[in-house]
Amino acid sequence: MKQFEVPVFYRSSLISTIKKLRKEKDKLKKDFSPTLLNFGPVQIYLARHFGFCYGVENAIEIAFKTVEENPGKRIFLLSEMIHNPQVNADLSRHGVQFLQDTYGKELIPFDDLTSDDIVLIPAFGTTLAIEKKLNDIGIPTEKYNTTCPFVEKVWNRSAAIAKKDYTIIIHGKPSHEETRATFSHAAAGAPSVVVKDMKETQRLALYITGELDAARFYEEFKNQYSEGFDVTKDFARIGVVNQTTMLASDTQAIADYLKQVMVEKYNLSKENLAERFADTRDTLCYATNDNQTSVSSMLQTDADLAIVVGGYNSSNTSHLVELCEEKLPTYYINSPDKIISQKEIIHFNFHTSQELLTADYLPQQEPVKILITSGASCPDILVEQVIEKITGFYPNALPMEAVAQQLV
Numbered sequence: 180m181k182q183f184e185v186p187v188f189y190r191s192s193l194i195s196t197i198k199k200l201r202k203e204k205d206k207l208k209k210d211f212s213p214t215l216l217n218f219g220p221v222q223i224y225l226a227r228h229f230g231f232c233y234g235v236e237n238a239i240e241i242a243f244k245t246v247e248e249n250p251g252k253r254i255f256l257l258s259e260m261i262h263n264p265q266v267n268a269d270l271s272r273h274g275v276q277f278l279q280d281t282y283g284k285e286l287i288p289f290d291d292l293t294s295d296d297i298v299l300i301p302a303f304g305t306t307l308a309i310e311k312k313l314n315d316i317g318i319p320t321e322k323y324n325t326t327c328p329f330v331e332k333v334w335n336r337s338a339a340i341a342k343k344d345y346t347i348i349i350h351g352k353p354s355h356e357e358t359r360a361t362f363s364h365a366a367a368g369a370p371s372v373v374v375k376d377m378k379e380t381q382r383l384a385l386y387i388t389g390e391l392d393a394a395r396f397y398e399e400f401k402n403q404y405s406e407g408f409d410v411t412k413d414f415a416r417i418g419v420v421n422q423t424t425m426l427a428s429d430t431q432a433i434a435d436y437l438k439q440v441m442v443e444k445y446n447l448s449k450e451n452l453a454e455r456f457a458d459t460r461d462t463l464c465y466a467t468n469d470n471q472t473s474v475s476s477m478l479q480t481d482a483d484l485a486i487v488v489g490g491y492n493s494s495n496t497s498h499l500v501e502l503c504e505e506k507l508p509t510y511y512i513n514s515p516d517k518i519i520s521q522k523e524i525i526h527f528n529f530h531t532s533q534e535l536l537t538a539d540y541l542p543q544q545e546p547v548k549i550l551i552t553s554g555a556s557c558p559d560i561l562v563e564q565v566i567e568k569i570t571g572f573y574p575n576a577l578p579m580e581a582v583a584q585q586l587v
Protein backbone atom coordinates (compact mmCIF):
# COMPACT_ATOMS: atom_id res chain seq x y z
CA MET A 180 0.00 0.00 0.00
CA LYS A 181 1.17 3.54 -0.79
CA GLN A 182 3.28 5.25 1.88
CA PHE A 183 2.33 8.82 2.78
CA GLU A 184 4.28 11.74 4.15
CA VAL A 185 2.60 12.36 7.46
CA PRO A 186 4.17 14.85 9.92
CA VAL A 187 6.61 12.96 12.15
CA PHE A 188 5.01 14.32 15.29
CA TYR A 189 2.04 11.98 14.69
CA ARG A 190 4.28 8.91 14.55
CA SER A 191 5.51 6.81 17.47
CA SER A 192 8.82 5.01 17.14
CA LEU A 193 7.61 2.19 19.43
CA ILE A 194 4.42 1.64 17.47
CA SER A 195 6.05 2.03 14.05
CA THR A 196 8.55 -0.67 15.10
CA ILE A 197 5.79 -2.99 16.30
CA LYS A 198 3.72 -2.48 13.14
CA LYS A 199 6.76 -3.07 10.93
CA LEU A 200 7.73 -6.27 12.76
CA ARG A 201 4.20 -7.65 12.69
CA LYS A 202 3.89 -6.86 9.00
CA GLU A 203 7.17 -8.63 8.19
CA LYS A 204 6.10 -11.72 10.15
CA ASP A 205 2.60 -11.80 8.71
CA LYS A 206 2.76 -10.57 5.12
CA LEU A 207 -0.65 -12.04 4.23
CA LYS A 208 -2.35 -10.37 7.20
CA LYS A 209 -3.77 -13.58 8.60
CA ASP A 210 -2.77 -13.13 12.25
CA PHE A 211 -5.07 -10.77 14.16
CA SER A 212 -3.79 -11.61 17.64
CA PRO A 213 -2.66 -8.63 19.76
CA THR A 214 0.96 -7.76 20.55
CA LEU A 215 1.88 -8.28 24.19
CA LEU A 216 4.00 -5.52 25.72
CA ASN A 217 5.07 -7.00 29.03
CA PHE A 218 6.17 -4.23 31.37
CA GLY A 219 6.08 -6.58 34.40
CA PRO A 220 3.41 -5.21 36.78
CA VAL A 221 1.38 -4.05 33.81
CA GLN A 222 0.79 -5.97 30.61
CA ILE A 223 -0.45 -4.12 27.54
CA TYR A 224 -2.16 -6.06 24.77
CA LEU A 225 -2.00 -3.86 21.69
CA ALA A 226 -4.46 -4.58 18.89
CA ARG A 227 -2.92 -5.98 15.71
CA HIS A 228 -4.35 -3.18 13.54
CA PHE A 229 -5.23 0.33 14.66
CA GLY A 230 -4.44 3.97 13.94
CA PHE A 231 -4.18 6.03 10.76
CA CYS A 232 -5.74 4.33 7.74
CA TYR A 233 -5.02 4.92 4.06
CA GLY A 234 -7.69 7.61 3.65
CA VAL A 235 -6.62 9.53 6.74
CA GLU A 236 -2.90 9.52 5.83
CA ASN A 237 -3.76 10.59 2.29
CA ALA A 238 -5.92 13.47 3.60
CA ILE A 239 -3.28 14.60 6.10
CA GLU A 240 -0.53 14.53 3.47
CA ILE A 241 -2.59 16.63 1.03
CA ALA A 242 -3.65 19.09 3.74
CA PHE A 243 -0.16 19.78 5.08
CA LYS A 244 1.32 19.96 1.56
CA THR A 245 -1.36 22.44 0.56
CA VAL A 246 -0.46 24.64 3.52
CA GLU A 247 3.27 24.41 2.69
CA GLU A 248 2.87 25.14 -1.02
CA ASN A 249 0.43 28.04 -0.71
CA PRO A 250 1.86 30.67 1.64
CA GLY A 251 -0.34 33.74 1.86
CA LYS A 252 -3.41 32.00 0.42
CA ARG A 253 -6.61 31.54 2.40
CA ILE A 254 -7.11 27.82 2.97
CA PHE A 255 -10.40 26.39 4.18
CA LEU A 256 -11.58 22.95 5.10
CA LEU A 257 -15.20 22.15 4.32
CA SER A 258 -15.50 20.60 7.78
CA GLU A 259 -13.30 18.59 10.12
CA MET A 260 -10.53 16.96 8.11
CA ILE A 261 -11.00 13.71 9.97
CA HIS A 262 -12.62 13.08 13.33
CA ASN A 263 -9.59 13.72 15.47
CA PRO A 264 -9.32 16.84 17.64
CA GLN A 265 -5.50 16.97 17.66
CA VAL A 266 -5.18 16.81 13.86
CA ASN A 267 -7.89 19.44 13.37
CA ALA A 268 -6.27 21.69 15.98
CA ASP A 269 -2.88 21.32 14.24
CA LEU A 270 -4.42 22.38 10.94
CA SER A 271 -6.08 25.36 12.63
CA ARG A 272 -2.69 26.36 14.04
CA HIS A 273 -1.35 26.29 10.47
CA GLY A 274 -4.01 28.84 9.51
CA VAL A 275 -6.58 26.47 8.00
CA GLN A 276 -10.16 27.65 8.65
CA PHE A 277 -13.26 25.45 8.95
CA LEU A 278 -16.26 26.37 6.79
CA GLN A 279 -18.79 24.07 8.50
CA ASP A 280 -19.12 22.06 11.66
CA THR A 281 -19.49 18.26 11.62
CA TYR A 282 -23.25 18.52 11.11
CA GLY A 283 -22.98 20.79 8.06
CA LYS A 284 -23.81 24.04 9.91
CA GLU A 285 -22.03 27.00 8.31
CA LEU A 286 -19.30 28.53 10.51
CA ILE A 287 -18.09 30.88 7.78
CA PRO A 288 -20.59 31.94 5.09
CA PHE A 289 -19.81 30.48 1.66
CA ASP A 290 -20.55 33.99 0.31
CA ASP A 291 -17.25 35.12 1.88
CA LEU A 292 -15.27 32.79 -0.40
CA THR A 293 -13.60 33.99 -3.58
CA SER A 294 -12.09 32.13 -6.52
CA ASP A 295 -8.62 32.84 -5.05
CA ASP A 296 -9.34 30.66 -2.02
CA ILE A 297 -8.46 27.03 -1.57
CA VAL A 298 -11.09 24.69 -0.14
CA LEU A 299 -10.02 21.22 0.97
CA ILE A 300 -12.63 18.48 0.75
CA PRO A 301 -12.19 16.11 3.71
CA ALA A 302 -11.67 12.34 3.63
CA PHE A 303 -15.43 11.72 4.04
CA GLY A 304 -16.13 13.45 0.69
CA THR A 305 -18.91 15.97 0.22
CA THR A 306 -22.32 16.42 -1.37
CA LEU A 307 -22.87 17.27 -5.03
CA ALA A 308 -24.67 20.45 -3.91
CA ILE A 309 -21.58 21.72 -2.06
CA GLU A 310 -19.29 20.78 -4.95
CA LYS A 311 -21.52 22.82 -7.24
CA LYS A 312 -21.56 25.76 -4.82
CA LEU A 313 -17.74 25.82 -4.82
CA ASN A 314 -17.49 25.42 -8.59
CA ASP A 315 -19.98 28.30 -9.05
CA ILE A 316 -17.69 30.52 -6.97
CA GLY A 317 -14.81 29.46 -9.24
CA ILE A 318 -13.08 27.23 -6.69
CA PRO A 319 -11.86 24.00 -8.30
CA THR A 320 -12.80 20.90 -6.29
CA GLU A 321 -10.49 18.35 -7.93
CA LYS A 322 -7.00 19.35 -6.84
CA TYR A 323 -7.70 19.72 -3.12
CA ASN A 324 -10.10 16.84 -2.81
CA THR A 325 -8.99 14.34 -0.14
CA THR A 326 -12.06 12.06 -0.47
CA CYS A 327 -10.94 8.56 0.46
CA PRO A 328 -10.98 6.10 -2.45
CA PHE A 329 -12.85 3.64 -0.22
CA VAL A 330 -15.67 6.18 0.15
CA GLU A 331 -15.66 6.69 -3.62
CA LYS A 332 -15.98 2.93 -3.95
CA VAL A 333 -19.32 3.14 -2.12
CA TRP A 334 -20.46 5.86 -4.51
CA ASN A 335 -19.47 3.67 -7.46
CA ARG A 336 -21.33 0.71 -5.98
CA SER A 337 -24.42 2.92 -5.53
CA ALA A 338 -24.14 4.11 -9.13
CA ALA A 339 -23.93 0.50 -10.35
CA ILE A 340 -27.05 -0.46 -8.35
CA ALA A 341 -28.87 2.67 -9.54
CA LYS A 342 -28.16 1.79 -13.18
CA LYS A 343 -30.05 -1.46 -12.67
CA ASP A 344 -33.05 0.43 -11.27
CA TYR A 345 -32.68 -0.60 -7.67
CA THR A 346 -33.54 1.82 -4.88
CA ILE A 347 -30.55 2.38 -2.61
CA ILE A 348 -30.80 1.77 1.13
CA ILE A 349 -27.81 3.31 2.90
CA HIS A 350 -26.88 1.94 6.32
CA GLY A 351 -25.16 4.88 8.00
CA LYS A 352 -25.49 7.65 10.52
CA PRO A 353 -27.76 10.19 8.80
CA SER A 354 -25.87 13.22 10.18
CA HIS A 355 -22.36 11.87 9.49
CA GLU A 356 -20.48 13.75 6.73
CA GLU A 357 -19.71 10.57 4.83
CA THR A 358 -23.31 9.34 4.86
CA ARG A 359 -24.57 12.78 3.78
CA ALA A 360 -22.08 12.70 0.89
CA THR A 361 -22.97 9.12 -0.06
CA PHE A 362 -26.68 9.92 0.12
CA SER A 363 -26.20 12.89 -2.19
CA HIS A 364 -24.28 10.82 -4.75
CA ALA A 365 -26.72 7.89 -4.51
CA ALA A 366 -29.78 10.12 -4.78
CA ALA A 367 -28.44 11.57 -8.04
CA GLY A 368 -28.91 8.17 -9.64
CA ALA A 369 -31.77 6.45 -7.84
CA PRO A 370 -34.35 6.85 -5.06
CA SER A 371 -32.41 6.54 -1.80
CA VAL A 372 -33.12 6.14 1.92
CA VAL A 373 -30.80 6.17 4.94
CA VAL A 374 -31.31 3.81 7.90
CA LYS A 375 -29.17 4.24 10.98
CA ASP A 376 -29.69 0.87 12.69
CA MET A 377 -31.71 -2.34 12.85
CA LYS A 378 -34.58 -0.64 14.69
CA GLU A 379 -35.04 1.83 11.83
CA THR A 380 -34.60 -0.97 9.29
CA GLN A 381 -37.44 -2.91 10.90
CA ARG A 382 -39.64 0.19 10.66
CA LEU A 383 -38.64 0.65 7.03
CA ALA A 384 -39.57 -2.98 6.35
CA LEU A 385 -43.14 -2.25 7.45
CA TYR A 386 -43.39 0.30 4.63
CA ILE A 387 -41.83 -2.17 2.18
CA THR A 388 -44.43 -4.80 3.07
CA GLY A 389 -47.23 -2.22 3.09
CA GLU A 390 -48.12 -2.90 6.73
CA LEU A 391 -47.76 0.77 7.56
CA ASP A 392 -49.57 3.58 5.82
CA ALA A 393 -47.28 5.04 3.14
CA ALA A 394 -48.11 8.60 4.18
CA ARG A 395 -46.44 8.08 7.58
CA PHE A 396 -43.13 7.22 5.93
CA TYR A 397 -42.47 10.84 4.96
CA GLU A 398 -42.73 11.98 8.55
CA GLU A 399 -40.92 9.04 10.10
CA PHE A 400 -37.98 9.15 7.67
CA LYS A 401 -37.93 12.93 7.31
CA ASN A 402 -34.57 14.15 5.88
CA GLN A 403 -33.55 10.53 5.21
CA TYR A 404 -35.13 9.96 1.78
CA SER A 405 -34.41 11.47 -1.61
CA GLU A 406 -36.57 14.09 -3.26
CA GLY A 407 -39.62 12.66 -5.01
CA PHE A 408 -39.37 9.32 -3.18
CA ASP A 409 -42.52 7.28 -3.82
CA VAL A 410 -43.11 4.68 -1.09
CA THR A 411 -45.72 2.88 -3.19
CA LYS A 412 -43.28 2.22 -6.05
CA ASP A 413 -39.70 2.72 -4.94
CA PHE A 414 -39.36 -0.36 -2.75
CA ALA A 415 -40.00 -2.79 -5.63
CA ARG A 416 -36.27 -3.39 -6.10
CA ILE A 417 -33.67 -2.56 -3.45
CA GLY A 418 -29.94 -2.77 -2.80
CA VAL A 419 -27.95 -1.98 0.36
CA VAL A 420 -24.71 -0.02 0.72
CA ASN A 421 -23.22 1.31 3.93
CA GLN A 422 -21.06 3.96 5.50
CA THR A 423 -17.52 2.57 5.44
CA THR A 424 -17.09 2.65 9.21
CA MET A 425 -20.19 0.88 10.54
CA LEU A 426 -20.06 -2.22 12.72
CA ALA A 427 -19.61 -5.18 10.35
CA SER A 428 -22.10 -7.39 12.21
CA ASP A 429 -24.79 -4.65 12.17
CA THR A 430 -24.44 -4.08 8.44
CA GLN A 431 -24.58 -7.80 7.74
CA ALA A 432 -27.68 -8.21 9.91
CA ILE A 433 -29.44 -5.28 8.20
CA ALA A 434 -28.70 -6.55 4.67
CA ASP A 435 -29.81 -10.09 5.63
CA TYR A 436 -32.98 -8.78 7.24
CA LEU A 437 -33.97 -6.69 4.21
CA LYS A 438 -33.19 -9.58 1.88
CA GLN A 439 -35.56 -11.80 3.90
CA VAL A 440 -38.27 -9.13 3.81
CA MET A 441 -38.06 -9.06 0.00
CA VAL A 442 -37.97 -12.87 -0.23
CA GLU A 443 -41.17 -13.14 1.82
CA LYS A 444 -43.00 -10.27 0.18
CA TYR A 445 -42.31 -11.43 -3.37
CA ASN A 446 -41.98 -15.16 -2.70
CA LEU A 447 -38.49 -15.22 -4.14
CA SER A 448 -36.13 -18.13 -4.57
CA LYS A 449 -32.34 -18.13 -4.98
CA GLU A 450 -32.84 -18.11 -8.76
CA ASN A 451 -34.97 -14.97 -8.98
CA LEU A 452 -33.77 -13.09 -5.87
CA ALA A 453 -31.81 -10.63 -8.01
CA GLU A 454 -35.05 -9.40 -9.60
CA ARG A 455 -35.83 -7.63 -6.32
CA PHE A 456 -32.67 -7.53 -4.22
CA ALA A 457 -29.27 -6.43 -5.50
CA ASP A 458 -26.54 -8.88 -4.67
CA THR A 459 -24.07 -6.65 -2.83
CA ARG A 460 -21.53 -7.28 -0.15
CA ASP A 461 -20.94 -4.69 2.53
CA THR A 462 -19.03 -1.56 1.61
CA LEU A 463 -17.04 -1.37 4.83
CA CYS A 464 -13.47 -0.35 4.12
CA TYR A 465 -10.40 -2.52 4.78
CA ALA A 466 -9.42 -0.45 7.86
CA THR A 467 -12.82 -0.89 9.50
CA ASN A 468 -12.65 -4.62 8.88
CA ASP A 469 -9.05 -5.00 10.05
CA ASN A 470 -9.55 -2.88 13.17
CA GLN A 471 -12.78 -4.62 14.20
CA THR A 472 -11.35 -8.10 13.56
CA SER A 473 -8.27 -7.16 15.60
CA VAL A 474 -10.46 -6.06 18.50
CA SER A 475 -12.48 -9.28 18.37
CA SER A 476 -9.24 -11.23 18.49
CA MET A 477 -7.81 -9.05 21.28
CA LEU A 478 -10.98 -9.62 23.33
CA GLN A 479 -10.11 -13.30 23.64
CA THR A 480 -7.43 -12.23 26.10
CA ASP A 481 -8.46 -12.44 29.73
CA ALA A 482 -7.87 -8.76 30.56
CA ASP A 483 -9.00 -6.32 33.26
CA LEU A 484 -10.00 -3.36 31.11
CA ALA A 485 -9.78 -1.82 27.65
CA ILE A 486 -8.74 1.66 26.61
CA VAL A 487 -9.82 2.95 23.20
CA VAL A 488 -8.23 6.17 21.95
CA GLY A 489 -9.90 8.38 19.36
CA GLY A 490 -12.07 11.42 18.63
CA TYR A 491 -15.46 11.33 20.33
CA ASN A 492 -17.26 11.99 17.04
CA SER A 493 -15.35 9.25 15.23
CA SER A 494 -17.76 6.60 13.99
CA ASN A 495 -15.15 3.86 13.52
CA THR A 496 -13.72 4.45 17.01
CA SER A 497 -17.13 4.25 18.67
CA HIS A 498 -17.70 0.83 17.08
CA LEU A 499 -14.42 -0.45 18.54
CA VAL A 500 -15.65 0.78 21.92
CA GLU A 501 -18.98 -0.98 21.36
CA LEU A 502 -17.19 -4.28 20.75
CA CYS A 503 -14.98 -3.92 23.84
CA GLU A 504 -17.89 -2.87 26.08
CA GLU A 505 -19.58 -6.19 25.50
CA LYS A 506 -16.72 -7.95 27.22
CA LEU A 507 -15.04 -5.75 29.84
CA PRO A 508 -14.85 -2.26 31.41
CA THR A 509 -13.92 0.08 28.54
CA TYR A 510 -12.59 3.63 28.69
CA TYR A 511 -12.98 5.78 25.55
CA ILE A 512 -10.53 8.68 25.71
CA ASN A 513 -9.50 11.26 23.11
CA SER A 514 -6.19 12.17 24.73
CA PRO A 515 -3.68 10.78 27.25
CA ASP A 516 -4.54 13.81 29.40
CA LYS A 517 -7.82 12.11 30.25
CA ILE A 518 -5.87 9.68 32.40
CA ILE A 519 -5.76 11.89 35.47
CA SER A 520 -3.90 9.53 37.79
CA GLN A 521 -3.60 5.93 38.82
CA LYS A 522 -6.94 6.43 40.57
CA GLU A 523 -8.99 8.51 38.11
CA ILE A 524 -9.82 8.64 34.44
CA ILE A 525 -12.14 10.89 32.41
CA HIS A 526 -13.77 9.00 29.58
CA PHE A 527 -16.57 9.35 27.07
CA ASN A 528 -19.88 7.54 27.18
CA PHE A 529 -20.90 7.68 23.52
CA HIS A 530 -24.39 6.36 24.30
CA THR A 531 -25.16 9.52 26.29
CA SER A 532 -22.52 11.78 24.65
CA GLN A 533 -21.10 12.68 28.05
CA GLU A 534 -17.69 12.60 29.64
CA LEU A 535 -17.55 10.81 32.98
CA LEU A 536 -15.03 10.65 35.77
CA THR A 537 -14.41 7.12 37.01
CA ALA A 538 -12.42 6.29 40.12
CA ASP A 539 -10.40 3.12 40.75
CA TYR A 540 -10.35 2.10 37.11
CA LEU A 541 -7.08 0.18 37.56
CA PRO A 542 -7.33 -3.03 39.59
CA GLN A 543 -5.17 -3.55 42.66
CA GLN A 544 -3.75 -6.94 41.80
CA GLU A 545 -0.73 -7.24 39.52
CA PRO A 546 -0.05 -7.79 36.74
CA VAL A 547 -2.77 -5.48 35.45
CA LYS A 548 -3.82 -6.55 31.96
CA ILE A 549 -4.99 -3.78 29.61
CA LEU A 550 -6.22 -4.01 26.03
CA ILE A 551 -5.45 -0.94 23.92
CA THR A 552 -6.57 0.12 20.47
CA SER A 553 -7.35 3.34 18.62
CA GLY A 554 -9.52 4.59 15.78
CA ALA A 555 -8.49 5.09 12.15
CA SER A 556 -8.06 8.84 12.66
CA CYS A 557 -5.93 8.65 15.80
CA PRO A 558 -2.20 9.45 15.63
CA ASP A 559 0.00 6.61 16.98
CA ILE A 560 1.85 9.04 19.21
CA LEU A 561 -1.28 9.36 21.38
CA VAL A 562 -1.37 5.61 21.93
CA GLU A 563 2.31 5.64 22.88
CA GLN A 564 1.63 8.46 25.34
CA VAL A 565 -1.24 6.48 26.86
CA ILE A 566 1.06 3.49 27.36
CA GLU A 567 3.75 5.74 28.82
CA LYS A 568 1.30 7.34 31.23
CA ILE A 569 -0.13 4.05 32.49
CA THR A 570 3.24 2.34 32.90
CA GLY A 571 4.53 5.47 34.66
CA PHE A 572 2.19 4.62 37.57
CA TYR A 573 4.21 1.46 38.26
CA PRO A 574 7.70 2.20 39.61
CA ASN A 575 8.84 -1.36 38.87
CA ALA A 576 7.66 -1.32 35.26
CA LEU A 577 10.34 -2.07 32.66
CA PRO A 578 11.35 0.91 30.51
CA MET A 579 9.76 1.22 27.07
CA GLU A 580 13.09 0.50 25.28
CA ALA A 581 13.53 -2.79 27.14
CA VAL A 582 10.01 -3.90 26.22
CA ALA A 583 10.56 -2.88 22.60
CA GLN A 584 13.78 -4.92 22.63
CA GLN A 585 11.83 -8.05 23.70
CA LEU A 586 9.89 -7.85 20.46
CA VAL A 587 12.82 -7.91 18.09
Ligand code: SF4
Nearest residue numbers: 232234327329423464
Ligand atom coordinates in the same frame (compact mmCIF):
# COMPACT_ATOMS: atom_id res chain seq x y z
S1 SF4 B 1 -11.83 4.69 7.64
FE1 SF4 B 1 -11.79 3.65 5.63
S2 SF4 B 1 -13.12 4.89 4.31
FE2 SF4 B 1 -12.64 6.14 6.11
S3 SF4 B 1 -10.85 7.32 5.49
FE3 SF4 B 1 -10.08 5.43 6.45
S4 SF4 B 1 -9.73 3.97 4.78
FE4 SF4 B 1 -11.05 5.63 4.02
